[in-house]
Structure formats: structure tokens, C-alpha cells
Amino acid sequence: MSEVLEAYPGAQRALFRKYHIGGCSSCGFQPTETLGQVCVRNNNLSVDEVLAHIRTSHDEDAKVLIDPKELAELLKQNTAIRLLDIRSREEYEAVKIEGSLLLSQPLMQEILGKWGQDATFVVIDHAGKTALDGAAYFLGHGYKNVRALRGGIDAWSLEVDEKLPRYQLG
Amino acid sequence: MNAELEKKIREALANPQNVGEMADADSIGTVGNAGCGEMLRLWVKFKDDKGKRVIDKATFQSFGCETAIAVASMATELIKGKTAEEALALKSEDLSGGLGPLPPMKIHCAELVEGALRSALEPTTTACPPAATEVAPVATGTNLIDSLSQEQKPGVKITFLPPTAK
Numbered sequence: 001m002s003e004v005l006e007a008y009p010g011a012q013r014a015l016f017r018k019y020h021i022g023g024c025s026s027c028g029f030q031p032t033e034t035l036g037q038v039c040v041r042n043n044n045l046s047v048d049e050v051l052a053h054i055r056t057s058h059d060e061d062a063k064v065l066i067d068p069k070e071l072a073e074l075l076k077q078n079t080a081i082r083l084l085d086i087r088s089r090e091e092y093e094a095v096k097i098e099g100s101l102l103l104s105q106p107l108m109q110e111i112l113g114k115w116g117q118d119a120t121f122v123v124i125d126h127a128g129k130t131a132l133d134g135a136a137y138f139l140g141h142g143y144k145n146v147r148a149l150r151g152g153i154d155a156w157s158l159e160v161d162e163k164l165p166r167y168q169l170g
Numbered sequence: 171m172n173a174e175l176e177k178k179i180r181e182a183l184a185n186p187q188n189v190g191e192m193a194d195a196d197s198i199g200t201v202g203n204a205g206c207g208e209m210l211r212l213w214v215k216f217k218d219d220k221g222k223r224v225i226d227k228a229t230f231q232s233f234g235c236e237t238a239i240a241v242a243s244m245a246t247e248l249i250k251g252k253t254a255e256e257a258l259a260l261k262s263e264d265l266s267g268g269l270g271p272l273p274p275m276k277i278h279c280a281e282l283v284e285g286a287l288r289s290a291l292e293p294t295t296t297a298c299p300p301a302a303t304e305v306a307p308v309a310t311g312t313n314l315i316d317s318l319s320q321e322q323k324p325g326v327k328i329t330f331l332p333p334t335a336k
Binding site: 142170 | 330
């Protein structure tokens with residue numbers, strides 16, 4: 001699987017979105033497993049079909065991403081869009097987009113239990129490295145309108161709100 | 171996942187039963203690892219019923235799979251009035267009975283609840299431990315929920331960039 005992930009960086013997200021594989025430790029896989037072994041463990045999925053799906057993962061990722069400026073425009077038109085911030089509490093308290101919600105254990109339960117699968121929300125991280133993974137986690141659980149902010153809050157600061165300070169970690 | 175199962179999970183999630191910590195629990199069981207995001211913790215309170223020690227109530231907290239939340243919600247109702255031995259005799263398929271048969275890829279969600287129940291009720295952990303027993307998850311490896319918790323790692327040092335960096 002490590003070679004599959006190296007060749008197709010979006011493979012894990014693609015696998016979870018469609019097959020509920022690789023989302024949490026219980027349905028995860030080992031880097032040393034082969035794709036064939038993972039398919040056998042998961043209801044004998046067809047390796048060819050799964051591979052074909054993985055090959056489309058880059059296009060699927062692109063559909064999930066939303067540009068900062070596009071999001072800013074959408075927020076002006078639709079106040080029902082929620083912003084889900086998946087960064088650490090320290091980062092959230094230092095810099096945040098107004099109205100965004102910090103992901104926490106109680107909030108995760110509220111999302112899974114009460115938001116409903118038609119809820120529209122955008123996952124925000126620091127610089128766009130993990131928001132796609134976060135969005136894929138929810139998409140894999142059946143949520144239909146989840147996007148990930150391209151470039152994270154850092155891109156938002158550069159492209160939408162210059163008053164929002166940029167930062168680095170470490 | 172078939173539509174009927176999905177509907178039942180939705181119904182269970184719309185009004186989950188017995189969610190939350192229990193301050194005066196007699197025993198606590200945990201499966202998974204809070205540090206890596208996926209975790210299910212179960213609190214159990216016993217009462218005396220005609221000389222038998224039976225489960226009075228059980229509550230849970232879960233971070234992760236929605237099916238596990240649905241199963242935990244049902245399981246905490248199902249074990250009420252049972253002795254620890256009777257509750258331990260329940261298999262994961264009993265605990266998820268209200269949802270009907272689970273597809274192979276979702277069976278682990280019910281097993282997570284069964285694991286938490288064992289952790290809470292088996293003799294070695296029934297003495298109300300101050301810290302819950304952490305049990306290794308079924309499988310480990312890279313997964314999406316780990317990515318989320320990595321991003322949320324506490325204690326990070328933030329250095330603001332000068333405005334010229336824009």
C-alpha cells in the first residue's frame with residue numbers, strides 16, 4: 001500500500017470515500033499490505049475496480065477543494081455554510097476565520113449525529129496539507145457537501161483577509 | 171452500506187441514547203486510543219436487584235465511526251438490567267442487533283463496542299480504575315482520522331510571520 005500511496009497521493013481519500021477503507025484505525029491498512037490483501041479483507045472487492053477508482057483520485061480531490069476567494073463569495077450568499085477548523089486549539093485561538101468552529105470530540109459527535117448528511121461545510125487546516133483528508137473522512141461517511149479550503153487559513157490570509165496574521169509552526 | 175442500514179444508523183444518530191460521562195460509574199472501559207482520534211469509552215453503574223448485581227445504567231463517548239456510535243447507543247440500552255456475566259455473553263452481532271446484519275466492512279464498529287464492554291466488565295477492570303484501560307485498536311496503519319488528530323496535536327509553537335511575508 002505504501003507504493004500505491006506514493007504513486008497516488010489521494011488514494012487513501014479515494015478508498016475511504018467509496019469503500020470505507022482507511023478512515024480510522026479499525027478499517028485502516030498497513031503500509032506493508034498489498035492492495036490485493038486489502039481488497040480481500042474488505043468483502044473481496046475487485047482489485048481492478050478499486051485500482052481504476054484510485055486512478056481517478058486526483059480529479060476527485062480537485063472537486064473537493066475550494067479556493068479561498070470562491071469560499072468568501074459563497075459565504076456572502078449562503079450563511080448556512082459552516083467552517084470546520086481542524087487545527088490545534090492553540091492555532092485556532094491565535095488566528096481564526098470569524099464564525100469557524102474548532103473540531104473537538106463533542107463537535108465530532110454533533111456532526112455525525114445531528115448535522116445531517118446534506119450539511120454544507122468546509123474543512124480548514126493551516127496550509128492545506130490535511131484538510132482534504134478531513135473532508136474525505138466525512139465524505140466517506142456519506143456527507144455530500146463537504147469541501148476543503150485550498151491552501152488552508154494561510155491562503156485565506158494571503159488571498160482574502162490580509163488582516164489575518166500568517167504564522168508558522170515550530 | 172445498504173439503504174435500510176443507513177436509515178437505521180441515521181435514526182440512531184438522530185437521537186443517541188446514553189451519551190456522555192458518568193461521574194459515579196462503578197467501572198469504565200476504553201477501546202482505542204484518544205491520542206490517535208478513534209476511541210470509545212463506556213461507563214457502567216450497577217445496582218442491586220433482588221440480591222443480584224445488575225447494570226443500572228451505562229453511558230458512552232465515542233470519537234470516530236458513526237456506526238460505532240449507533241451500536242453503542244443501542245448496546246447501552248440493551249445491557250440495562252443484565253449482570254456483568256450476562257452482558258459479557260453478548261456478541262458484537264447481539265449488540266448491533268437493532269441495526270440488522272452489518273456489512274463486513276462495518277463489523278469492526280460493533281466489535282469496538284464489544285471491546286469497550288469487555289474492558290469495563292471483565293473481572294480485572296471492574297474495580298472502578300482511576301484511569302481507563304487503553305486497548306490497542308484492531309489494526310493500525312495510516313488512516314484519515316490520524317491525519318485529523320495530527321493536525322490537532324496540542325502544544326504547538328506558533329510564530330507569527332511579519333506582514334511583509336504577505
